[in-house]
Amino acid sequence: MSTRAIQTDRAPRPVASFSQAVQAGNLLQIAGQVGVDPATDALVGDTIEEQTRQTLDNLAAVLEAAGASLRDVIMVRVYLTDRAHFGRMNEIYSGYMAEPFPARTTVFVGLAEGMLVEIDALAVLGS
Numbered sequence: 001m002s003t004r005a006i007q008t009d010r011a012p013r014p015v016a017s018f019s020q021a022v023q024a025g026n027l028l029q030i031a032g033q034v035g036v037d038p039a040t041d042a043l044v045g046d047t048i049e050e051q052t053r054q055t056l057d058n059l060a061a062v063l064e065a066a067g068a069s070l071r072d073v074i075m076v077r078v079y080l081t082d083r084a085h086f087g088r089m090n091e092i093y094s095g096y097m098a099e100p101f102p103a104r105t106t107v108f109v110g111l112a113e114g115m116l117v118e119i120d121a122l123a124v125l126g127s
Contacts (some may be wrong), residue, residue: 001025010061012036020062023125025096028066032079032120033058034111041118043114048085052092059119060096068123070096077108082116089117 006021011033014020016111021030035044035059044054056070063069076097082087086106102121111118 001016001107003055006030006062006066008061008065010038010065012038012041021066023066025046026125028041028063028068028125029063029122030059030121030123032077032118033062034118037046041116044117046114048080048082048116049089049092053088055117055119056096063121063123066123066125068125072125073097073121074121074124075098076102076104077120078104079109079111080106081109081111083108084102085116 001024003020003022003024006023006028008020010082011020014031027063033053033055036042037054038058044050056101060070063072076121078093080086091112109118
C-alpha cells in the first residue's frame with residue numbers, strides 16, 4: 001500500500017522528522033497537534049481553553065489539507081499535562097466534535113515547556 005504525506009501551512013510545521021499526517025489508502029493518521037499558531041510559531045496562550053482551541057484548529061487544518069474534516073475522525077487521543085484541565089478541555093472539544101462522536105482516549109503526560117494539551121487523530125477518508 002502506498003502512503004503520502006499531508007502538509008499544510010495552516011498548521012505548525014513539524015520540528016522533528018515526522019509528517020503532519022500520513023494517508024495510507026483511505027486511512028489518515030494526523031500527528032499530534034499542539035496550541036501553536038502556525039503564523040507565529042508561538043503558543044497561543046497559557047490557558048487550557050486557548051491551547052485546546054488552537055490545537056483543534058490545527059487538527060482541522062491538516063484534515064482539510066487531506067480533503068477531510070472533523071466529521072471523518074474515528075479516533076482521538078488527547079494528552080493533557082494536568083488532570084484539573086480535563087473538564088475545560090472537554091467543553092471546548094465538545095464544541096468541535098459532532099455525533100456520532102469519535103472514540104477517544106485521554107492520558108496525562110509531560111509535554112514541552114508551556115504546552116498543556118496535544119491531540120492526534122485517525123480519520124477515514126471518503127466516509
